[in-house]
Amino acid sequence: MNKREVVFTVNGETRRVLVEPRRTLADTLREECGLTGTHLGCEHGVCGACTVLVDGQPTRSCLMFGVQAEGASIRTVEGLAAPDGTLNPLQRAFWENHGLQCGYCTPGFLMLATWLLERPTPLDEEELRHVLSSNLCRCTGYQNILAAVRAAARELDRWTESAPA
Amino acid sequence: MDGIGARLKRFEDPALLRGEGRFAADLDRPGQLHMRVVRSSIAHGLLRGVDASAALALPGVAAVWTERDVADIPRIGFRMMGLTHLEPYRQPILAQDRVRYVGEPVAVVFAEDPYLAEDAEELVLAEIEPLPVLLSATEAPRDFSATHGTEAAVLRKSYGDLDAAFAAAAHVVELELSVGRHSGVPLETRGALAYLDEEGVLRMLGAAKVPHANRLALARMLGLDPAQIHLHEGHVGGGFGIRGELYPEDALACLATLRLGRPVKWIEDRREHLMAANHSRQQTHRIRAAVDAVGFVLGADVEFFHDQGGYVRTHAVTVPDLAAAMLPGPYVFPAYRAVGHVRLTNKTPGGTYRAPGRYESSFVRERLMDAVAERLGRDPVEIRRINLIPREAMPFDRGIDTLGTPLVYDSGDYEKLLDKTLRHVGWEALQARLAERRARGERVGAGLALFVEKSGLGPFDDVRIELDRAGRATIATGAASVGQGVATALAQVGAEALGIPAANIRVIHGQTDAVSRGMGAFATRVTVMTGTAIAMAGEKLRQKLIAQVALLLQRPADRLELVGGVIRATDGSGASVAIGDAVAACLAETGGDALCEEASFESHHMTYPYGVHMAVARVDVETGGVVLERLMAGYDMGRAVNPMLVEGQIAGGLAQGLGGALLEEFRYDAEGQPLSITLADYLMPTANETPEIDVLLTEDAPSGIGLLGVKGAGEGGTTAVGAAIAAAVDAALGGRVFVSKLPISPAQLRRWMGDSA
Ligand code: FES
Ligand code: FES
Numbered sequence: 068m069n070k071r072e073v074v075f076t077v078n079g080e081t082r083r084v085l086v087e088p089r090r091t092l093a094d095t096l097r098e099e100c101g102l103t104g105t106h107l108g109c110e111h112g113v114c115g116a117c118t119v120l121v122d123g124q125p126t127r128s129c130l131m132f133g134v135q136a137e138g139a140s141i142r143t144v145e146g147l148a149a150p151d152g153t154l155n156p157l158q159r160a161f162w163e164n165h166g167l168q169c170g171y172c173t174p175g176f177l178m179l180a181t182w183l184l185e186r187p188t189p190l191d192e193e194e195l196r197h198v199l200s201s202n203l204c205r206c207t208g209y210q211n212i213l214a215a216v217r218a219a220a221r222e223l224d225r226w227t228e229s230a231p232a
Numbered sequence: 233m234d235g236i237g238a239r240l241k242r243f244e245d246p247a248l249l250r251g252e253g254r255f256a257a258d259l260d261r262p263g264q265l266h267m268r269v270v271r272s273s274i275a276h277g278l279l280r281g282v283d284a285s286a287a288l289a290l291p292g293v294a295a296v297w298t299e300r301d302v303a304d305i306p307r308i309g310f311r312m313m314g315l316t317h318l319e320p321y322r323q324p325i326l327a328q329d330r331v332r333y334v335g336e337p338v339a340v341v342f343a344e345d346p347y348l349a350e351d352a353e354e355l356v357l358a359e360i361e362p363l364p365v366l367l368s369a370t371e372a373p374r375d376f377s378a379t380h381g382t383e384a385a386v387l388r389k390s391y392g393d394l395d396a397a398f399a400a401a402a403h404v405v406e407l408e409l410s411v412g413r414h415s416g417v418p419l420e421t422r423g424a425l426a427y428l429d430e431e432g433v434l435r436m437l438g439a440a441k442v443p444h445a446n447r448l449a450l451a452r453m454l455g456l457d458p459a460q461i462h463l464h465e466g467h468v469g470g471g472f473g474i475r476g477e478l479y480p481e482d483a484l485a486c487l488a489t490l491r492l493g494r495p496v497k498w499i500e501d502r503r504e505h506l507m508a509a510n511h512s513r514q515q516t517h518r519i520r521a522a523v524d525a526v527g528f529v530l531g532a533d534v535e536f537f538h539d540q541g542g543y544v545r546t547h548a549v550t551v552p553d554l555a556a557a558m559l560p561g562p563y564v565f566p567a568y569r570a571v572g573h574v575r576l577t578n579k580t581p582g583g584t585y586r587a588p589g590r591y592e593s594s595f596v597r598e599r600l601m602d603a604v605a606e607r608l609g610r611d612p613v614e615i616r617r618i619n620l621i622p623r624e625a626m627p628f629d630r631g632i633d634t635l636g637t638p639l640v641y642d643s644g645d646y647e648k649l650l651d652k653t654l655r656h657v658g659w660e661a662l663q664a665r666l667a668e669r670r671a672r673g674e675r676v677g678a679g680l681a682l683f684v685e686k687s688g689l690g691p692f693d694d695v696r697i698e699l700d701r702a703g704r705a706t707i708a709t710g711a712a713s714v715g716q717g718v719a720t721a722l723a724q725v726g727a728e729a730l731g732i733p734a735a736n737i738r739v740i741h742g743q744t745d746a747v748s749r750g751m752g753a754f755a756t757r758v759t760v761m762t763g764t765a766i767a768m769a770g771e772k773l774r775q776k777l778i779a780q781v782a783l784l785l786q787r788p789a790d791r792l793e794l795v796g797g798v799i800r801a802t803d804g805s806g807a808s809v810a811i812g813d814a815v816a817a818c819l820a821e822t823g824g825d826a827l828c829e830e831a832s833f834e835s836h837h838m839t840y841p842y843g844v845h846m847a848v849a850r851v852d853v854e855t856g857g858v859v860l861e862r863l864m865a866g867y868d869m870g871r872a873v874n875p876m877l878v879e880g881q882i883a884g885g886l887a888q889g890l891g892g893a894l895l896e897e898f899r900y901d902a903e904g905q906p907l908s909i910t911l912a913d914y915l916m917p918t919a920n921e922t923p924e925i926d927v928l929l930t931e932d933a934p935s936g937i938g939l940l941g942v943k944g945a946g947e948g949g950t951t952a953v954g955a956a957i958a959a960a961v962d963a964a965l966g967g968r969v970f971v972s973k974l975p976i977s978p979a980q981l982r983r984w985m986g987d988s989a
Contacts, residue, residue: 089347103258104251106469108419109502113911116419144251158249162241165880168716170248171255171420171469200920203911205419205470208887208949209919211880 075136077102078146086133092126093117095133096143104144104174108203115202118175119143125182144174147181157181157219166215168206175202180216190220191227234735235728236940239876242720243735253467256423256438261495264425265294267485268349269498270339270356271508272331275367275578275904277360279327282339287352292344295492296356297484299338302326305487306453308478310548311445312636320380321576323543325453325480325487331360332542333580334906335507337480342488342496365904369539369575370516382576384540385549389556391631392567394522397531401522405603411592411954411974413514413539414896416585416888417916420469421505426485427495432460436486439463439742441476441712447744449478450486461486465712465742472888473584474510476712477546481508503909510583511898514539515555517596522567527608527615531567534559534596538574541581549574550635551582554589554686557634561597561684562646562842563619578904586888587947590683591954595974598681598955602962603969612959613654616682620646626933635689641840643870643933650682653844653866656928666848666963675851676861677967679959680844681952687869687944688760688839688937694747695765697726698826699773701819703797703812704736706826707769710749711762712742716946717877718758724873725763725940729770731794732811757944759873760839764938769831776827777814784809784817839935841943843867845886845952848923849960853985856978858894858961864926867948870934871941878945879927885949886925891917892950893957897975 070085077100084099091110096102096119108116110129117128120142147155154162157180167173176199183190183198195216204212220226234240247253270282284296307322327338338358343349366374366382373383398404424438434456439446443463451458468475481498488496500508517536521529538552556570585591601619605612621628623645630639654660662678669676696708707726711718719739727734740746774794781799782789785807793802800808809817815827848862863886872878895915899907908914934941958971961981970984 087347097258102251103255104253106255106420107257108421108469109911111502111910111912114419144249148250152246152250154246154249161249162245165242165876167245167248168880168884169418169420169468169470170244170253171418171467173248174251177249196919200918203419203916203918205417205472205888205916206884207880208883208885208925209917209922210883210925213919 071134073134073137075139075141077141077143084133088132088134090133091129092131092133092136093128096128102143102145106171106174108171115179116172116175118178118202120178120182125179142178144177147177156222157184160215160219160222164211164215164218166207166211172202172204176204176212180219183216184220184223184225189225189227192229234733235724236871236873238724238874240720240724240734240874242717243723244717244719255420255467255469256425257499259425259437259466260497261425261427264495264497265342265344265488265492266346266349267488267496267498268341268343268353269337269481269504270341270353270358271504272327272334272336272338272358272360274331274360274362275334276365277331277362279329279331279338280359280361283357284339286355287341290348290352290355292348293352294342294344296352297326297340299326299328302487303328305483308480308483308546309449311546312548315548318384318544318548320377321384321544323480323545323581325483333578334904335504335580336542340484342492346499365578367577367579367900367904369537369573369577373575376576383573384544384576385574387549387552387556387572387574388570389632390569392531394531394533394567394569397522397567400524400530402525403523403607404520405523405600405607406520407599407603407972408516408518409596409599409972410516411513411595412892412897413511414892414898415510415512416472416474417914418470418472418475421500421502422475422479422481422509423499424482424485425495425497426489428489434461434486434489435464436482437464437466439465439476440468441471443712443742443744444710444749446478446482450483453483454487454490462745468713472586473588477510477583502911506909506914507580507906510545511541511580512551512582512585512588513592513892514582515592519596519600521600521604523604526618527604527610528618529563529565529604532560532565532600533569535571536573538572539579539582540574540576541579542576543581545581545583547583551584551588553634555593557632557639558590558684558686559593559597560630561594562621562682564621579900580898586885587685587950590685590951591889591892594681594683594952595954595958598952599958599969602959606969613680617647617650637836637838640837641684642837642935642937644840644842644868645932646682646842648932649842649866649868649930650844652930653846653928656866657846657864675853675964676848677960677963678846678848679956679963680846681955681959682844683952684840684842685948685951686838686840687757688835689757691836692832692834693761693765694749694830694832695762695769696747696828696830697766697769697773698828699730699815700826701812701816703732703810703815705730705732706738706740707766708740708746709762710747711758716881721759721873721877722762722766725766726770729767730773732797759942760938760944761833761835763873763940763942765831765833767939768833769829772829772831773827776818777811780818781809781814833938835937837937839937839943841867841869841945841948843948843951845956847956847960849957849964851961851964851981856982858976858981860890860921860923860957862923863890865949866928866930867945868930868932869943869945871931872929873942875929878929881945882927882949883925885947886953887917887922889950889953890922890957893954893974894976895921
């Protein structure tokens, strides 16, 4: 099948790749860019394991074609830690709160939470649960994922304590 | 100190958090082909032929195989030996003559690119003549083949005088209960990458759970000397019992590598996973209990039907065997009889899923307790209390076997855990609050369920520890990891044994070329079995080092100890020697890079942790929807190596148990077409459905099996969740026992509410 050239940036770096128009963004990132941190759990838009940020928005990269990313600025899990590998506050909070077991869902949750924490409005419990419920984790029962994002939000001063029920 | 008991952060995490995991799909070999399986779209039928000509004509397609190409490959066997009566029910790696479920492999395509392999798959035409389908294990059995029926086995377990029990009964309580078909559904689908190394050894990456057993099984199937094949485990995206079993696809990828001479990569898609990887759980039980005037169960008689699906897979009858043996759980039940019918149907074959057999039979037993309480008009907690096995009766020999081991509860104080759990949740106050809310018209209630788990299945585990001159250790084990933090937990056991920081210990697992035999990670066995072997090898090293230092310091060995990385006098006097220097001193005589010790731990008994699950549920009468407000587990595991990891295991297990209780079900239409083939149809709990989870860990009954006192925690989050949620839903609706089936779907709940109105 004919391939097309696409240019976008990933984690600030310009990438120029040749892909079939039918190739998903997830596969484009994983195969053409070698960024295998973005995982595929369903390839039909339900699990959120493939979540990346496209122009600042959380996006299921299994539901988008690589060619649709022309000109986009993409962020993936590989861009979160410092170049020397030092974990950022969100990653550290996942580590400290045991927010992962097998780690397969983790990149998707990290990117979704990155978006949450970078929004201008501070986060509260209801919003946290609501947004994180768009991704699936089969190992943790979610408690520690929620705790991790809460902890990171507090550290980054993005957390609003909800009024007790 | 980061030995046993420390809430140590996992060594596994930083790489995973940076996106540097190496899961099966992340691996590649130069020149690899991509495998795609063509699957039956018919639930039962005669395979008349497969036309692959159009697929073969596609440029980039290297090969297409159909039944004849693999007719010489033996069917996939059972891990347990000597089950000849089940052999006719084994699955071939590609359907031979007949298809038995939708999703069964009928052909396989190898192509240069995964997208192309999918294109080719769509061009392969299987001609199948449909036959009538059998979709229920409670229906009368039919013919499986010319010589065998669909009832593959009938399991029987019994003890005590059941007739006397019923003769003496003041009440007889009867129930029919069923648990729906659901399974582990890890977030990573299955995958494999097979290739030949420079020496011509076949290697398969993407193994999990039982790499050593699968290596031998594959060697047998492919006609290889075991030395010619090795399996390797990378990162694994969740196991839960279903991943790492030997499936047709593993054998196909390995066979293709041998025959085509190129690496072969296979990554399953989610739709395939939901109709091809092991399903589990589906059972219907009919139970009758003889009960005395105060509510003590004198005897229980159960007949159950296990829906095995299209073939009997690697575990043979493990699930129904455990269901039958462990149904009595924490209660005395002086007389008991179970008859389990293992029946084949035209659905995806079944295997184990976290707490196999126990999730099902705990639902049955705990529903029975609730029904007894209802019949006698007594409190469900009190009824349970009078039936519990007392602490003084430990160890408690049930008088039956399971998985080839006698069922002997090694230790336990069930009533103490029940009391602690009730105190922890403030049961009385909680009940009062819920009663108040019910009085205001809310449909809300609490339920609890008790269970006994099992862990530490033998028969053996080997480890080798190497300690170098820098005081760093490498522990090679035959254990496997499926994402549960094995490297961290085992390093903690090593740290405890060797008196060095856990961070200085590297744990090797899941590599068949690192240790010659190994049992893997299943049945919640690793911390008990592998942990004990580590403690044993560590002790040998410790003694060697102390003996060496005793010579150096001219001190009696029994006055020396190894702590905090140094060997010194127990009274703290005099010089001390760093562990690395002690290693160097030992090696000065023998040479070599590291001091090495091996140990094997053998055990023919399992250990039995136990727990209490509690749920608070709210029912919306209009929609039939159930909202869980709270889930809680009290769990005694003797001793926790890393309580943070244990709590994580329990919380994850509770969520999976919740899924099976309220959401998850593999449904089929009348033709046997699977209806749950996307994650939008097969519903797993999200952060919305999963309530606040609270775990109370106790260490009141250390195990006498192994050196560490630990019991496992891999499955105890899941076991009785279904039962607890059922009880909570009953309580919300006024206390009558009517939840008789899991999952409790809104439609089902509305029907029950209609019936009881
Ligand atoms: S892989 Fe994209 S949503 Fe599941
Ligand atoms: S940690 Fe395994 S799926 Fe989330």
